[in-house]
Amino acid sequence: MPELPEVETVRDGLARHVLGTVVESVDVRRDYSVRRHAGGPMDFAAQLTGQTLSEAARRGKYLWLTLDGTDDALLGHLGMSGQLLVRTGAGLDVISPHLRVRIGLRSPDGDAMALDFVDQRTFGHLSVCELVPTPDGLPGGAGSQRAALPGAAAHIARDLLDPALAQGTPGRAGLVDAVRRRRTGIKRALLDQSVVSGIGNIYADEALWRAAMHYARPTAALTRAQVAQVLLAAEQVMREALAQGGTSFDALYVNVNGASGYFDRSLNAYGQEGQPCPRCGTPIRRDEFMNRSAFSCPTCQRRPRTPSR
DNA sequence: ATGCCTACCTGGGAGC
DNA sequence: TGCTCCCAGGTAGGCA
Structure with missing residues (x-):
């Protein structure tokens, strides 16, 4: 499912392919897919029609296209299976079975x-x-780095690819402290988009595996160095995924699952129940966690004596 | 304020 | 072959 690297790949593709285009039509095929829009699907279409798309931006897993000359943006979240596909030429005849909204554009x-x-x-x-x-x-x-964000995404924290959170910056140190102030387990903190954004279940498990840390370690009991290590691991995993997936939009198409091609080859823990840990050979274990899954190596990532849920 | 849980939603695929 | 059921999980909102 799309997490930060996949959403960034989509944002980059949009930046290269739709900026400067004008919205000519909006076909909402499923009302439910237009949500958190005050006026509903009809108003959504009315507000977009005639607008020029002028910038492609992202915060965590939210992405948006600014509408030129306004204070508004077309805001999107891909959820767990969403794709934004650019259609041109004969591709306009392709109607995906799960097409929810088609926005007709005119290029410059x-x-x-x-x-x-x-x-x-x-x-x-x-x-x-x-x-x-x-x-x-x-x-x-x-710091004082203000940002204009869509109101619906204003509560989303910066992500680990944000320059303001680069290693060695006050932002990064502040993030480490913010994680340690939490009274919860490290994986819950990583998944909390108001703490640090862009990390979902897959990259959380991969980051924790890389850092050799159990998901239930209480954040408050971790040292600054340990928190920094996990955050660095998460950043590295996502950068590697981005590097592998960054070209998929050249074909105006992202993989069917919204993934970047990273998942086929590089997962060490997520979804690997029963497979040998690439580091020590112990079978990867799957636990129920937050009504979902947590995959970990029982040897490399030892459960704490007093785990946080 | 903070932490945690649940509902939302679909259809591919497993199981019978 | 055809049916049923399970499973994936990001997020907002509500609860304690």
Whole structure:
């Protein structure tokens, strides 16, 4: 499912293919896919039609296209199965079985195009949302780097690929402290998008495996160095996935599952129940966690004596 | 305020 | 072959 690397791949593809296009039509095929939009699907279409898409931005797993000359943006979240596909030429005849919204576009060259929102499981959604200035998205209150974010995403923290959270910056140190202030387990903290964004179940498990840390380790009992290590592991895993997936949008198409091709080859823990740990050979274990799964190596990632859930 | 849980939603695939 | 059921999980909102 799309987490930060996949969403960034989509954002990059949109930046290269749809900026400067004008919205000519909006076909909402499933009302549920237009959510958190005050006026509903009809208003969504009305607000988009005639607008020029002028910038492709992202915060965590939210991404948006700003509408030129307004304070509004087309905001999207891919949920767990969403895709944004650019259609051109004969591709316009392709109607995916899970097409939820088609946005008809006209390129600066006069070509007909479409931006298709395809989403099998319908956890994703689109809206038109006002951009609002945020006081400071940095954990720990460091710095003064304001940002204009869609109101619906204003509560989302910066992600580990955000320059403001680069290693050695006040932002990164503030994030470490913010994690340690939590009274919960490390995986819950990693998944909390208001602490650090972009990490989902897959990259959380992969980061914890790489850092050789159990998911239930209480954050408050971790040292700064341990928290920094986990965050670095998460950053590395996501950067590697981004490097592998970054070209898939050249074909105007992201894999059917919204993934970047990373998953086939490089997963060490997630989904690997019963498979040998690549580090020590112990079979990877699957636990129920937050009504989902947590995959870990029982040897490399030893459960703490007093685990946090 | 903070932490945790549940509902939302679909259809591919496993099991019979 | 055809049917049923399970499973995936990001997020908002509500609860304690």
